[in-house]
Amino acid sequence: MKLIFELSHPGRKLTLLPPCDVPAYTLQADLRKAPPRLPEMSETGISRHYTELAKQTTGVNDGFYPLGSCTMKYNPKINDEAAALPGFTQLHPLQPEATVPGALELMLSLQGRLCAITGMDAMTLQPSAGAHGEFTGLLLIKAWHASRGDTARTKIIVPDSAHGTNPASAHMAGYDVINIKSDANGCIDLEALRAVCGPDTAGLMLTNPNTVGIFDRNILEITKIVHEAGGLCYYDGANLNAIAGIVRPGDMGFDCMHLNLHKTFSTPHGGGGPGSGPVGCKEFLRQFLPGPVVEAGPEGARFAVPSRSMGAVRSFWGNFLVLVRAYAYLLELGKEGIPEASENAVLNANYMRVKLAKRYRMAYDHTCMHEFVMTLEHEKHALGVTAMDIAKGLIDFGIHPPTMYFPLIVHEALMIEPTETESRETLDNCIDALCRLYDAAEKDGTGLRGAPYTSPIGRPDEVLAARHLVLKYDFGGGES
């Protein structure tokens, strides 16, 4: 496929603007010497180029996407329609508050519903992604300890099964990271936790269900241990799709948390973003939230900066159009639909887990939540077939691969998360494909090592990409 720069032809252009209707103005300042080499295209050319790129991109609309820990559920179209309304898209972020009552009402109502679902008392909609939410939550914890003059709390505890963003966020918030080992079930080892909790503990970061897809039944004891040591508990909402409407992080002892609206609340992933990661907290942390938040005033919803706000974590109010989509989803599902979605996400995962356990080794033989982890460690040695080979093989069945090699505590991991928006036939079809791949591996694994065969390209040479860096188009002419 050609790059758009290779399609460029001098002199091609679109007619977008009328001639300037005021006198030209010539700047006296330092001007750029060389113009940017942007592509020169016709509209036909641009349209065909991006249509071709779209064909070489796989979305949830193209087929089953059982990507563990990513919650690739269907993205309802009414949400996109709502987010395209001019009354939302054409609002300047700094236009007077009195001219945006609908936007503020939406944000206030969204905050309220998210609080009700999570058991939190206050919510900021500003963070733009899960990792951004983690960072915000850790700054809340930091601001709280600092407000009490407790400067000795320099450590954040993170289980070894955690997503890499957890320790990275803790580091960005200025904390030392204490990694603790998981027990045989992939859950928190209570003794290991007790051993590291103390006067230097700022807090614990945890997902529950955890990254192997199991609900940690000791959760109340875990949060109690941390609280007794004077630390706070942060809930990573990455896996909320298993328990929304069933049990609330706030009732499990968590003090603050983020949600991933692009997972649990059905907003599209956009090929990597934009997402949205609102952060909720208990009452005692409200005063430190990033500002402004939306609150109820005598004349309706209004912006307000919390009294001891940590400051903004991004410009303006958040990824507003993502919030609009999530709000439409919450309106549609409501009180009954939210727990129903969670239950069916868990049912679909267990249905696949039980059926696949007849051929594949499960990393943990236990009821899972919305996802489960298989291990190909044995097959790697016995058959010479890896988790990567099976995953890539699925592509030839029109199925997006599951998450591979995560969490790090499971060797040759394949993590499958079907979500609730997939039908039984879709699940059966994937189970069948995985079993056929297993059969093929048992017969002769060499074929699988070359998979996929039906995709636009074969497996790319990633080592070459990292060693011989080509990070932009080379226009020729020998420049750097």
Added chain:
Amino acid sequence: MGSYIPNTRAEREAMLREAGYGSFAELYADVPSGVLLPDGPAIPSGKSELEVRKEMGRLAGRNKVYDTIFRGAGAYHHYIPAIVRNVAAKEEFITAYTPYQPEISQGVLQSIFEFQTMICELTALPVANASVYDGATATAEAIPMCVDRKRTQVLVSATVAPQVLEVVRTYCFGSGREVTVVPAKDGLTDAGALQRALTDTTACFILHQPNYFGLIEPAAALGGIAHGAGAKFVMNCNPTALALLAAPGECGADVAVGEGQPLGLPLSFGGPYVGYMAATQAMMRKLPGRIVGQTHDAAGHRAFVLTLQAREQHIRREKASSNICTNQSLCTLMAAAYLSAVGPDGLQEVASQCTAKAHYLQAELEKAGLARKYAGEFFHEFVTKGGDADRILAALDAEGILGGLPLAGDEILWCCTELCAKEDMDKAAAIVRAVQGGGR
């Protein structure tokens, strides 16, 4: 009431049985019974799609959409070509995940590679990442790139937009870094004050171009002062202005960042936007976030992959250069489609019209009694003083015009883009004249 679950009640029951469970409750046996929500969440019942559509229409209808906008201050109202909306509406792009599976993600990977190239061209720097959340976080993410054991202090010009400065402060609260604001003189960074503020512990100096007041900073000279003290030079630039102004690479910047919203993204009440980041070759491995690189597959086909992942959190964990685990892919797609639609001449035309119109409006407002606050040359924003800002803005508002942003006292920060027609500017000036005349 609403649901996106395909399986019928009967199918669910059958699946439960086949999986060996008697009920949904059994699936949640690990949850301590005391914390289960017996009646679901305390939110209203669900609605049909028609009801949702009506409610969303009601909420959108309560907001005021202006015909004419003379307000910028970090969010700019530009013309968005039809092809940009069309490209961004393709469902493959909307509903895809991060392109971790390159075999079936070449489209999104190539679009990011093209975006990176365009950012390199705009900034005249050799390497760019796949974007971050917005221009403010891009600025904050540039700081750790510049910090080392000895150099930890961050200098920020007082002419940087307040929302950018605030985010820099928040991020530095996390990392425990000191932020010092370099004062302004006549709306521009005070070069003497910059010289005095620099020490052998200064990591970087952050400049906004054009600055918050719309003025064009002598970037190369200020960067030279920072470099003279061994500090890195970070420029936050409006990408539209880069069609005309000396590019960061030409001004000696080590890192260029900025808000990509002017490149085809709607105002959207502040988001989603997109932050771009570019750097010198020497800083390449310190760039945070995703980066797409070119390689080939076994058959020799050109292929694109996420690369340099050894910097990233999923491998490096607490030693990663940032926690960022996302880019604003769909927004980079819009920016790249926009830059392809306008092309090099078109971007220059947009920038030239912005400048011409801003200078026309400034002259008309001056005739109407609003003097310029600062004498320096400006791009497409300027500050006026004199007159009652509240009354002026209210009078404009009554005519469907969003006036400039009120700053302190009688100051107003105005902005013009190519969308501001002469007749609208004349009308605004007449309204201002009437208010000024009537108020004295």
